[in-house]
Amino acid sequence: MKSKDEAPLLSGCACLMGGSAKRRVDTRILVETPEGVDFEFVIAGPGKRCVACFADLLIRIAITGVCLFLWLMLFMFSASAFDFGIAVWLTIWFVTGWFYNSFFETVWNGQTPGKRLQNLRVVRANGTPISAAAALGRNFLRVADSQPAWFVGLYTAGLISMLCTRRLQRLGDVAFDTMVIDEGRDRIRRPIFLTDGVEALSSSECTRRYHVPERTLAIIERLFEGDRIVSEGRREQIAMLLSRALQERLGYQEPPVEYHRLPTLSTAPALKHTLFLKRVLKTFSEDFHSPRELGGSRSG
C-alpha cells in the first residue's frame, strides 16, 4: 500500500504548514455527530486516489472502445458511416472526459467505479453525502488541478494543494468543500506467531481480578515488533518494568522453582518477563470478530 506510507508524511507536512502544534499527525479527521459522539474519517492519500483515477481512465477507454466497435459493426458497409463513427467516438470520449466522474459521483453517492474499487468515497467536509452540484464543480476543476498542462495526469497543482490542506483536498475539493475518505481500512490483526507455543494464564495463577486494557496490550505488541533491533537481553530488561507492574495488578504468583528441573544454560535462557508478557498477550487479546469478518458483506 503506497498511500499508507505517503499519507501520514503528507499530512505531517500539512501540519507543519498549518502551524498548530497540537494537531495530530495522521490522516484522520474528527467529526462530531448531532448525537454528541465523535467519530473519525480516514482521509484518502494521493496514492490510492491516483490508482482510482487510473482505473477510471481504463474504464473510460473500455467504454469508448465498445461504443466504437458497436458502431462499426452496425454500419460497416457504408462509406460515410466511418467518418460519422470517428465523430461519434471522439464525442463520446470527450463527453465522458468531462462528465464521467461527476455522473458516477452523483448517482453512486460519491463513488466512481475506480473509487469503489479502492474503497474511496467523496463526501462533504462535514461527512454528509455530496450534492450533484458539488460533484459537477469539483470535477470541472480537475483541469486546474492537472496544471501545468505539459504534466497532464500528474496533477501537480492538485498535489501542492493537497500538501497545504489538512483534509488532503485538491483545488476542486477546496472550492466545493468536499473531501475523499478511505472506507476500506485494512484491519490489523494480532500477530499470532508471537504467542505460538505460549500457554494462557490460568485463573489459579492470579489472585486478583484485573483486565489488562487494550492500550497496554498494544504496548506489549510494539515491544515485539520485528523491525526494532533489540537484543533479547535488552528486551527482557525493558519487559521487566511492565511485567512487574502487571504481576502486581494481577496478583500473579511465580511458580515455585522446581529444583529437580533447574534451568541450565542449554534448556532455558531465563527470559521470564518476556515470557510473562507473551502470556498476558495470549490471555487478554481475543480477536474481536466483527460481523463483517464473520462472513458479512463488504458493500459500501
Place this chain on the structure above:
Amino acid sequence: MNRERFIRCRRDDWRQFELLTARMQVRGGSDLRSRDVADLARLYRSICYDLSLVQSREWGSRLEQYLNDLVAHGHNCLYRSPGVSLRSAASTFAREFPLLLRQQRVFLALAAGLFGLPLLVCMIVGFYRPDLAELVVGHQQLAETGREFTGAVFSRTDDTFAGQRTQMAGFYVRNNVGLAFRAYALGVFFGVGTVFTLLSNGILIGMTAGYIFYLGSPAATNFLGFVAPHSAFELTAIVFSGAAGLMLGTSTLIPGHQGRIQALQSSGRTSLALVVGAAVLLTVAAAIEAFVSPLPMPVEIRCGIGLFFWGALAVFLFRAVSDSGETNMHAPDADL
C-alpha cells in the same frame, strides 16, 4: 457490563445496521419500508452510544474502529440533504438564471470584453494584414485551414461529404467546449488562467477568421455557412464560463471580509450555475452542429439561421440583464 457480554448482546444490532446501511447506499433507500427507516434511526442512536461507551472504557481499538465505521456510514446515510428531482432543479435553474446574469453583469461584461474585443480587432487586422495573421497563428496552420474551407467538402452542398462535415463540426465543438470549461477551471489561479485563455483564444480565432475572409469567395462563404448557425450559442457560452472563471479568480484574489477559502467556496457555488448555463448553450450548439451542419443547404439559409439565433439570444440577454425585467417587481422595497 464486561466487554464480552457487551459484544455478545449488541452484535445482532450492529449486523442489522450494517445490512440496512448497505441497502441504503446501493439503492438510495428507495426500497426501505417505514419500519426499516424507524429501525435505522433507532439503531444509529444506540450505536452512537455504543461507540462513546467503547471510547471511554478503552475496550480495544479494533472494536472502536468497527463501531466508528458504522457510525460514519450511518452519518452518511441519515444526514443527507433532501433529494432534488431533475425537473425541479431544471425549473429552479430556469427561474434563477436570468437573475444570476443580472447580478453578475460586471463579470459578464468583463469576460465579453476580454474575449470579444480581441476577436473583433484581430478579425479586422487579419483581414487587412494577412501577413500579421500568419505571424500570429502560424503559416502552416492558416494555409491548412484555408484549404479545408476551399475544398470540395464545403463546396458541394449535397450529402456526399456529410460525414466529413460532421467530423469537422465535432472537432470545432469539442475545441470550443474544452475552451469554455478550461476558461472556468483555470480561474482558480487568481483569474490569470481565465484572462489568458480568453485573450489568447480571442486573438487566435479572430486572426483565423480575418485571414479566411481575406482569402475571398469560396473559403469565406463556406466558413460563414459553417460557423454561422452555432456561433451565437458557442461564443456566448465561452463568455459565460469566462465570467464564472473571473468570479473564481476575484474571490481568490480579493476575498474581502471572508477568508480566501471561504470566499472561493461561496463563489464556487454561484459561478457553477453560470457554467451550467454555458453547458446548456454548448449542448444546443452541439445539437445544431450535429443536425444542421451535415444538411445540404445554401449559405444564405445558414446565415439566416445564425442571425436568427443571435437575435433571439441578444433579446434574452438584454431582458435578463436590463433593470426593467419583471423580477425587479419582487424586490423588497419595504426594507428601504
